[in-house]
Amino acid sequence: MSAQFAGYARPDGRVGVRNHLLVVPTVICSSIVAERVAAAVPAVGAALPHLAGCGQLGPDMRLTHETLAAYCAHPNVGAVIVIALGCEQVVAQMLADSARRAGKPVEIVAIQSEGGTVRSTARATEIARRMAADLERTARVPCELSSLILSVKCGGSDYTSGLAANPALGRVADRLVDLGGTAVLGEVAEIMGAEHLLAARATSPETGAKLIQIISRVEAEARALGLDIRGTQPSPGNIRGGLTTIEEKSLGATHKGGEHTPLSDVVPYAGRITRRGLTVMDTPGLDVESVTGMVGGGAQVVVFTTGLGTPTGNPIAPVIKITGNARTAVSMADNLDLDVSGILDDRESLDAAADRLFAEVIEVCSGKPTAAERLGHDEFAIHRRNPTI
């Protein structure tokens, strides 16, 4: 099996699996213009429409800034246009600086100084066409698998997730980390009940303690509200599918981070992933917010296991969907890339399914479009913890 894939070598040393022109609005108010500009260059254009950028308190404002800045510097992005309004909290120049530091061409177009929607859209579209022409000429080059950060994710879980798809993905994470690569696992509420397995693989006392601390925080939040998280975790669909408790869901979910990957780091939401091995990111369980954060941290590719089937994608990172549920493989075929249901009825071994998934990851990283990409699923949502003021 090849230990290389065809990717994009970036000036900052990182490696991309896509070559997007990112059109990033600083604020909800410039989101429509950003979407129209990206749509004018459909081969490479990726907009990041979002609901934030103004009226946010300190920590949420920082999170919005940091997440958008992380996308501007992301290796799957070849060039950036920042669409500003002019009076918002998010500073367009900070986003542009993030792209520039990563060696990417970047331009800012501000709606108020340009003179309205029509003029700013026209000006940004002209820039986008020029940047897109340059990006389309960029060639893929052989890249090492060790440069990959794989986001492991599950959503719409049922009993097949913990028995088939997550163990298959875990074997892929093990293999990638053995080759010098990195895996990132989010959704801390879905580690609750399985943290002893991950903490036992922590590479420093600080990292193990950090994992325990963020999970304790989720339980403390439930206590502060006086609530049982059941009903949210597991979700009503999870419970219908046979998952009884969060512990059961977590034990099944944590498989996807690998069986022997060292827990080398715990990072905040959208925080840069810098250590090889397994990183846990502090994200909520909501699929789109979680994927948004892990891609922001630097994951170039996502493998998303699902029992019930879900459409979630991402604007700049391919999201590969796999299911261990034979019925879902048929009923949600549009949204799925790989069927590993043979693991449960002895049509395929776990290792053989992991081999196929590993090969699929390499193909997708080399340019093969995923179901989510073909269907235009480019969901993006920045996590927030406080009300809008």
Place this chain on the structure above:
Amino acid sequence: MKPAIVISARDNVATALDALEPGRVLEFGAVSITVGEPIPRGHKVALRAIHAGEAILKYGSAIGTATAEISAGSHVHTHNVASDRGRGDRGEAEGVPAPRLAEPPEERT
């Protein structure tokens, strides 16, 4: 296809891979149980009698606590199992295990 699967030898439940009807006999090595009530696909069936207050074990780990007496072959789900984590409704502090250590990884440069 197997009708149900036991993941770890420590487990006291099996997971149904197909809907199981009452009266069906399931064999797992030396253990044989008769299904006592309908078990939907993906749901759990008790491998032995489980007392109220006892841990439910799946994947070799505790997934919750029995809230009622459960007989072998019975459906094991939210009606007779409570989660022990994320229980803000109970109000008490919860213990979490102390971390153990593995080998340090290479730093990414």
